Amino acid sequence: ADIDGAHGWTRVRRVIIPLMSPSLLVASVMGFISAMQVFDQAFVMTNGGPGDSSRTVVMAIYDAAFRNLDMGYAAAISVVLFAVIMLLTAVQFRLSNRWVHYQ
Numbered sequence: 728a729d730i731d732g733a734h735g736w737t738r739v740r741r742v743i744i745p746l747m748s749p750s751l752l753v754a755s756v757m758g759f760i761s762a763m764q765v766f767d768q769a770f771v772m773t774n775g776g777p778g779d780s781s782r783t784v785v786m787a788i789y790d791a792a793f794r795n796l797d798m799g800y801a802a803a804i805s806v807v808l809f810a811v812i813m814l815l816t817a818v819q820f821r822l823s824n825r826w827v828h829y830q
Contacts, residue, residue, distance in 0.1 A: 748827040756819055763812050784808050 733741060744751075766785040769775065775782035784804065792801035 745828045748823075749829060752820075752823050752827050756816055759815065759819065760812055763808070763815075 764785055765783055766789065769781045769783055770786060770789070773781045775786050785808075788801045788804045788808070791797045791804060
């Protein structure tokens with residue numbers, strides 16, 4: 728890029744980001760999945776409170792399974808969470824066709 732006269736922002740936009748796009752896609756998908764499954768930080772710090780303001784879906788699964796001993800309901804919530812994560816990940820991969828370059 729230096730030989731062709733690209734400097735600064737042009738080099739970043741035309742060379743570096745396209746070469747890093749597969750890694751950026753993997754990092755964004757993994758970060759999204761991790762964000763959807765957050766449990767330990769909210770559980771340890773606030774236990775879902777005050778009220779239910781910091782309660783997550785995984786905390787609802789935990790409460791249904793281990794506090795209420797309703798394994799069927801917890802499994803149903805888990806399947807719905809799995810379906811939502813799969814759907815949004817598929818959308819993320821579909822949209823990535825525009826900006827991820829494998830070459």
